């Protein structure tokens with residue numbers, strides 16, 4: 065078992081380079097399944113969610129070659145199966161994108177139901193299914209498997225989403241690219257990674273318009289051709305380091321970002337008394353005064369992202385006064401609150417609302433990463449706190465943050481990944 069050991073209380077100074085976006089990568093990699101020939105994908109983040117997805121494609125028969133640390137040649141021409149039912153699938157939420165991709169390519173898909181971070185209960189896919197059915201597929205969920213089939217291939221159709229869903233928007237877009245005729249997705253999600261997927265597919269010959277707005281129109285094409293594509297920088301990774309600097313104080317240049325994607329986070333940090341300066345493809349973040357209280361409501365893009373809610377809540381734990389967080393996307397995304405309470409935070413949760421009473425400082429404690437972003441919040445809390453914080457469950461964090469330890473040590477953080485064998489001895493893994 066590995067855990068992170070953080071000695072907090074030190075402001076951060078220097079530069080951090082942001083990696084490719086996790087949630088774009090896990091949509092673009094399965095989309096490569098629909099392309100005839102080799103796709104060269106650049107700026108792929110080295111995180112376990114991506115490694116797992118590449119392993120799934122290899123298992124299905126794809127030929128994937130590493131060009132360098134962040135570039136892969138993916139050739140899915142050799143995939144003959146329309147079934148992805150192995151156990152690995154269940155560990156990865158985004159594995160459901162294989163339903164849209166395989167329905168598009170083969171007119172049939174059998175896929176194990178997805179796993180991923182669990183925010184208190186089963187994460188529904190009814191909107192994905194509604195879209196596939198509108199396009200003429202028969203979809204059944206039996207014994208943990210999704211069976212989707214069409215008799216004569218998919219037909220384009222109008223689809224109105226009852227909830228703004230990133231996953232459903234992407235999955236329906238994937239299925240529609242090779243369908244016959246026009247699909248119109250209304251009430252579509254607008255996240256930057258949806259635009260990135262559309263750009264990738266369009267560069268391979270797809271005809272998708274309106275990605276980034278709430279109406280996406282897809283004219284089906286006969287086939288997609290090979291090409292090259294570079295994934296956008298990770299908005300949430302950048303936001304997480306911005307929150308870390310806000311929490312600890314200091315002055316850090318976050319490089320390789322698209323500042324426009326950061327607007328919702330930048331605006332909120334400024335309200336909290338943090339200095340944020342935007343450049344063409346970097347953002348400087350500095351804080352020397354106190355954190356001011358504020359309220360945050362999470363919403364689909366361009367609102368404040370739910371995937372930044374635990375990190376911003378952590379910083380507000382030392383805000384002057386009372387802050388209110390309202391979670392507008394997931395039912396249960398406050399499992400990390402008990403962990404922060406162990407560190408001296410004062411937070412009351414009632415349903416989707418958390419009320420945070422700012423305290424002078426947090427104190428180190430043994431805590432657990434409850435999911436990916438909650439884990440990132442524990443790292444931020446540890447960096448802010450006086451004393452030592454030990455974080456267990458770090459496999460969650462490594463699903464979505466490339467070289468977190470190295471990046472943080474590079475700006476002066478005292479954080480290590482420590483191996484704890486059964487006999488409780490300790491040996492250091494990443495010395496930085």
Ligand code: EPU
Pocket residue numbers: 087090157158181187188189190191192193227228229230231232253370371393394395436437464
């Ligand atoms: N929903 C439905 N029915 C559906 C699909 C979604 O009711 O068929 C509901 C969900 O229960 C939720 C809301 O709609 O209340 C939004 O869910 P969405 O489908 O947008 O989420 P997702 O596609 O499963 C992606 C990200 C999440 C991020 C959400 C919201 C990926 C792989 N995951 O999930 O990212 O929280 O969008 O922005 O893209 C993370 O990176 O830590 C993470 C969890």
